[in-house]
Amino acid sequence: MNKRGLILSLSVTLLATSFLVACGGKDPNAGSGKSKTLIYGRGADSVGLDPSQQTDGESLKVTKQVLDTLVDYKDDSTEVVPGLAEKWEKSKDGLTWTFHLKQGVKFHDGTPFNAEAVVFNFERWMDKKNPYHKGDYPYYGYMFGGFKGDPGHVMKAVTAVDANTVKFELAKPQGPFLNNLAMSSFGIGSPEAIKKDPEGVKFNQSPVGTGPFKFVEWKKNDSITLAKNPDYYEKGLPKMDKVIFKSIPDNAARFTALKSGDIDMMDGLNPDDAKLVEADKKLQLKLRPGMNVGYLALNTTKKPFDKPEVRQAINLATNKKGIIESFFAGYAKPAINPMPDVVWGFNKETQDYEYNLEKAKSLLEKAGYPNGFDVEFYAMTEPRPYMPNGKKVAEFMQEDLKKIGINAKIVTYDWQTYKDRVGKGEHQMALYGWTGDNGDPDNFLYVLLDKDNTRTPDAGNVAFYKNDALHDTLIKAQQSTDQKARTDLYQKAQEIIKKDAPWVPLVHATVPEAARAEITGWIPHPTGSDKLLNVSIGK
CATH class of the missing domain: 3.90.76.10 (Dipeptide-binding Protein; Domain 1)
Known part of the structure; x- marks a missing residue:
């Protein structure tokens, strides 16, 4: 090709590239090692970006x-x-x-x-x-x-x-x-x-810290953009010039965006799609450790959940095995206690409630509800790590509750409204969940079930359950620095909780996530918040 022809060819290529980028298409250099922008697809937007004010994972993974x-x-x-x-x-x-x-x-x-x-x-x-x-x-x-x-x-x-x-x-x-x-x-x-x-x-809305990335822009319900901190104290890091957190609420749509190259990595993969990722050479499957719990919180301050027999009956009417088979594709295990067995102090001797509708009916009758009752059943619509499809799980549970006379009306809200209402205690019963923050039993048992944490408007204990014996046990464990003594106390606490049944513990999920094959340095952390300073595209 002569010089003039080469110049013309390059001009056409550059024009086509500019057109693709201007129209929202992905830069064709992305993935070649030249791109310095990482796009992280997720299921929901952040609530806020001052981490001391937030409890949701979508906020903390950015901050x-x-x-x-x-x-x-x-x-x-x-x-x-x-x-x-x-x-x-x-x-x-x-x-x-x-x-x-x-x-x-x-x-x-x-x-x-x-x-x-x-x-x-x-x-x-x-x-x-x-x-x-x-x-x-x-x-x-x-x-x-x-x-x-x-x-x-x-x-x-x-x-x-x-x-x-x-x-x-x-x-x-x-x-x-x-x-x-x-x-x-x-x-x-x-x-x-x-x-x-x-x-x-x-x-x-625009926090200022010392971290590897600086805040740049937040387009509500769309994206949050961060830029590299050139003065970061760890030399040579971060490896990317820019990180964009892109909100795509639908799991399937997010997976399509990954396959098409519009995003580089994603959480909230539908468990059924994990095999498709494994079979695709252009993608890689990541598994986040299951330091989490998905549960049904029963608001003990509202009738009929002030009666332990009613709470126990709902535990007996919950088919955890069926939920896992139907919605988790095997990437979960039934929850017996409020904390998973990957956290030290887990009580292996605790016996779970069996799935037994006849026993459930008998307990309702004993509690004074032989004909059951009507109830509002809150279910989240956005995918969560511990609950990829909350509404479908609620519908599954709804059928069994109907068999024992409980008519559950499913109620949904957007994620921020949902969190606000549940944190204020406006629900009767609500699907909820938790990803552990620090690997300590205190972070599950005290935060989620102690009477201290029934404070509104952002209660950690959304069952609003209060038990003085449990509180004394948890405070003793918290104030001890001897892990053996703490383990014994936490095992006792789990026995108290199982008997009182303020929750139906449902699942501990191993969370499948995915990325383009070129992504390196991504290690899904048990807490759900990954520091992305070592992540890059290509070697």
């Missing part, structure tokens, strides 16, 4: 990229490793923890990260009288026994010893303290950015 924590988890487990703190020590009595911070780290707005910044964040979260305490900060209350002035509050004081050293003084020892600090909810934000936004609205 994990933007705000770093004092300590972190290993890429594939909940073993604690250094984060913004490079080392730490605790006193013999477990009441004082001292953290030595990395030096030279800056927030995305150019301000320095230091001990005062850590103190500012914790004081903002813990003290309702702090001028920057604007919101509910649910996870802080869940993990540290409430807030300043509450009788169960663990945190006595957080102080800056010097510019690079922070001291935490506890009112009582806390076994999961270090694991708690590694949770995404306790990402350290820029004090200057927070001070510029005294009502806490802007920071929840």
